[in-house]
Amino acid sequence: MSTPQDRSRPLVPGRHRVLVVEDDPGIRTLLTSALTAYGYRVATADSGSAALFEAGAFTPDLIVLDVMLPDLDGFAVTRQLRLAGIHTPVLFLTARTEPEDRVSGLRAGGDDYVTKPFHLQEVLLRVHAILRRTAGRPRAEQPSRLRYADVELDLRTHEVSRSGEPVPLSPTEFRLLACLLARSTRVVSKADILQEVWHHDFAGDTRIVDTYIKYLRRKIDRTGRPLIHTIRGVGYTLRLPHRERGGREGHPPA
Secondary structure, eight states: OOOHHHHTSOSSTTTOEEEEEOSOHHHHHHHHHHHHHTTOEEEEESSHHHHHHHHHHTOOSEEEEESOOSSSOHHHHHHHHHHTTOOOOEEEEESOOOHHHHHHHHHHTOSEEEESSOOHHHHHHHHHHHHHHHTTOOOOOOOOEEEETTEEEETTTTEEEETTEEOOOOHHHHHHHHHHHTTTTSOEEHHHHIIIIITTTTTTOTHHHHHHHHHHHHHHSSSSSOOEEEETTTEEEEOOOGGGOTTOSOBOOO
């Protein structure tokens, strides 16, 4: 009979890549050391925005993702990845224990859930189980770009351009644009933007959304046709002027 330690070892040592996303340095180091010792290749991130970058740059086979992060939470990170066409399995780590939280994580696109404080061996076993379920699948080239009209956002490099010209954005502006690009031509409510981009901060106060939309317009719409439009009483959307929409509404992630 195999021991728990044996069962938690990777199926093909050295081949599987795991991205650990955790803002607590101690927990991040513990997980990284354990996963490395068991033969996994490990990259780390300490925030939601860094996780989105590493998901494109490192192309992991699995993401171990803390829910409570300093910028956007793990559920929002997972939703953005799924909207961008990145379907890497996600194992959530969280101190939240309510059934509703577990349901929210699974609905966001997560594959499994471990509550804190956790036993390290349980995390290793769940990592192994998820990778075993997905073993044998060819690693698809991960989409890394979102496009609409002449605007392009690269999740891998965190670069944005319009008509081929670089557009420098702050991390919050980058997340806001990604939120709109992932739903281009659809109206995104202020509440959904607040949840997706900030989540824990400015709870219930949508004025921060209006403020950052102004910042984003100054940079994105400064040199071209206005693309960011206000739908009064509802939210915001990315749209071409009506006469230019025929056959050019949007482009899927690259």
